[in-house]
Amino acid sequence: MIFTIAGKELRTLFTSPLAWLVLTVVQVVLGYGFLKRLDDFLQIQSQLAQMASPPGITELVASPTYATAAAMLLFAVPLLAMRMIAEERRNQTLTLLLSAPVSMAEIILGKFTGLMTFLLIIVLLVLAMPLLLMPATRLDFGLLAGLTLALLLLAASFSAVGLYASSLTAQPMAAALLGFGMLLAMLFMGETAGDSLRARGWQIPAAFAQVFSPLKNFEPLGRGIIDSYAIACPLLLTIAFLILAIRRLDGRRLRG
Amino acid sequence: MNPTDPALTICARGLSRRFGTHVAVKAIDLDVRRGEVLGLLGPNGAGKTTTMQMLTGNLAPSAGEIRICDIDLLDKPILAKARIGYLPETPPLYRELNVREYLDLAARLHRVPKAGRATAVATAMARCGLADTGRKLIGTLSKGYQQRVGIAQAIVHEPDVIILDEPTVGLDPNQILDIRALIRELGNKHSVILSTHILPEVEAVCDRVQIMHHGVVVFSNTIAGLREFQRGRTVTVALHRPPDISALRAIAGVADVEPAGVGRFCIRFEPDSDPSEALVSAAGAGNWGLHQLTPAQSSLEDVFVQLTTQAEQS
Numbered sequence: 001m002i003f004t005i006a007g008k009e010l011r012t013l014f015t016s017p018l019a020w021l022v023l024t025v026v027q028v029v030l031g032y033g034f035l036k037r038l039d040d041f042l043q044i045q046s047q048l049a050q051m052a053s054p055p056g057i058t059e060l061v062a063s064p065t066y067a068t069a070a071a072m073l074l075f076a077v078p079l080l081a082m083r084m085i086a087e088e089r090r091n092q093t094l095t096l097l098l099s100a101p102v103s104m105a106e107i108i109l110g111k112f113t114g115l116m117t118f119l120l121i122i123v124l125l126v127l128a129m130p131l132l133l134m135p136a137t138r139l140d141f142g143l144l145a146g147l148t149l150a151l152l153l154l155a156a157s158f159s160a161v162g163l164y165a166s167s168l169t170a171q172p173m174a175a176a177l178l179g180f181g182m183l184l185a186m187l188f189m190g191e192t193a194g195d196s197l198r199a200r201g202w203q204i205p206a207a208f209a210q211v212f213s214p215l216k217n218f219e220p221l222g223r224g225i226i227d228s229y230a231i232a233c234p235l236l237l238t239i240a241f242l243i244l245a246i247r248r249l250d251g252r253r254l255r256g
Numbered sequence: 257m258n259p260t261d262p263a264l265t266i267c268a269r270g271l272s273r274r275f276g277t278h279v280a281v282k283a284i285d286l287d288v289r290r291g292e293v294l295g296l297l298g299p300n301g302a303g304k305t306t307t308m309q310m311l312t313g314n315l316a317p318s319a320g321e322i323r324i325c326d327i328d329l330l331d332k333p334i335l336a337k338a339r340i341g342y343l344p345e346t347p348p349l350y351r352e353l354n355v356r357e358y359l360d361l362a363a364r365l366h367r368v369p370k371a372g373r374a375t376a377v378a379t380a381m382a383r384c385g386l387a388d389t390g391r392k393l394i395g396t397l398s399k400g401y402q403q404r405v406g407i408a409q410a411i412v413h414e415p416d417v418i419i420l421d422e423p424t425v426g427l428d429p430n431q432i433l434d435i436r437a438l439i440r441e442l443g444n445k446h447s448v449i450l451s452t453h454i455l456p457e458v459e460a461v462c463d464r465v466q467i468m469h470h471g472v473v474v475f476s477n478t479i480a481g482l483r484e485f486q487r488g489r490t491v492t493v494a495l496h497r498p499p500d501i502s503a504l505r506a507i508a509g510v511a512d513v514e515p516a517g518v519g520r521f522c523i524r525f526e527p528d529s530d531p532s533e534a535l536v537s538a539a540g541a542g543n544w545g546l547h548q549l550t551p552a553q554s555s556l557e558d559v560f561v562q563l564t565t566q567a568e569q570s
Contacts, residue, residue: 101335
């Protein structure tokens with residue numbers, strides 16, 4: 001049932017120009033950034049060769065590309081998620097799902113799966129760029145796997161937040177702004193809150209703040225460090241916002 | 257009323273719904289059996305749509321219980337919802353899908369097994385007169401066809417209970433006749449609840465009527481009962497050579513006569529009497545030149561107005 005709803009969401013995404021536009025813009029920006037960094041790398045290659053343990057091409061070219069992709073998801077995901085519930089409410093098509101023998105959790109998980117499948121396409125396109133260098137050079141596959149995992153976790157937590165924002169209103173545009181605002185707030189909080197709390201010796205509030213800092217958790221994996229808490233945090237965030245969205249949908253049935 | 261009667265497909269007891277302080281539906285009871293079409297009538301804002309939303313699990317009731325084929329809707333919503341087909345006021349159509357894709361999605365959502373899905377979709381399309389529109393995008397269809405797709409969506413999984421909220425709104429007269437015939441046909445095998453404020457529609461398709469007003473049921477009876485309630489209260493006669501008005505008043509069973517234009521009279525009968533025959537023979541004997549005798553057309557509307565204003569006064 002989850003896959004039926006996911007399939008429907010994917011189809012809806014691809015019938016709107018927005019999805020294609022997002023794919024195009026993301027790919028153009030990332031492709032340009034990738035080539036620029038590759039060019040820079042080639043220019044400083046001779047200097048790198050003189051260093052004792054020089055950073056590799058994966059670190060210098062692939063990592064920044066992934067970081068740009070992460071920043072672009074911050075804009076793209078709220079735009080892609082905005083219609084998923086808000087527009088169904090505005091067009092009153094949500095009734096079809098609510099009257100069907102499907103649980104609220106299945107509806108939300110179906111929509112989440114559909115959105116994640118779409119974002120997987122973006123992640124795979126990002127991964128394809130460094131992989132194209134394979135015939136020419138040696139890549140650090142461990143780091144590449146860490147980066148890809150980090151981007152997927154980020155996409156999942158952004159999607160959950162975007163879906164929740166979409167469940168709060170019947171106006172898709174308002175949902176997009178709300179989702180973007182929530183992600184931006186988390187980003188700013190993540191930059192400072194966790195560190196300053198830890199500096200005061202407040203370990204537990206700091207650990208809690210880290211759950212709400214998706215980009216902060218991106219960093220260790222992005223450097224190739226497997227930090228289990230940094231992997232658990234985005235998962236917790238995803239689950240928390242999916243539960244909020246499910247409860248929100250159920251609340252509509254109770255409150256009307 | 258035995259609630260475990262196997263033919264009883266919908267059984268709602270003491271159904272209420274409040275929105276804040278406003279009580280939209282107040283402790284209504286509702287029973288529908290297999291092979292029965294129930295018409296839910298009422299002016300705008302009477303609580304028809306709210307009732308239907310509760311019966312389909314779209315809205316949680318503030319109080320009361322709903323059993324669909326003896327399954328508690330609030331306890332086991334997934335099991336109960338599988339037996340319901342619902343067409344809301346605004347058909348829940350995805351404009352970007354074509355008719356076949358959309359009905360296939362509806363069938364999947366209602367857990368129609370894969371093997372029978374194509375047949376189920378084809379059957380629903382044929383029943384709703386959509387056989388030639390399978391590949392058309394729903395967004396490009398006319399309102400009437402969109403309404404048919406909405407009905408097809410509600411019947412594609414062969415539910416025991418079909419709930420239609422104003423199914424003929426916005427259709428042209430031919431389509432209305434088609435849809436009514438379809439509802440009548442559906443009513444033979446399934447249970448149908450339909451809401452409307454078009455009175456002749458109820459007479460044409462329903463077996464029983466419940467009239468709602470301000471969230472309460474003010475009238476609940478069979479169509480025959482409704483006809484009984486409204487039958488022969490007034491007729492209009494047209495005479496070429498009208499006699500004195502007192503001659504008309506003298507006929508047994510006539511309560512009152514009012515002139516209604518040249519040679520026309522509006523005759524109101526006394527309760528439980530029908531002096532039409534006496535009127536015709538008197539006209540023949542007196543050579544009044546009777547050329548028209550019409551039962552008042554608006555009688556059903558009269559019943560409706562009478563019931564709803566009665567409820568207001570009490």
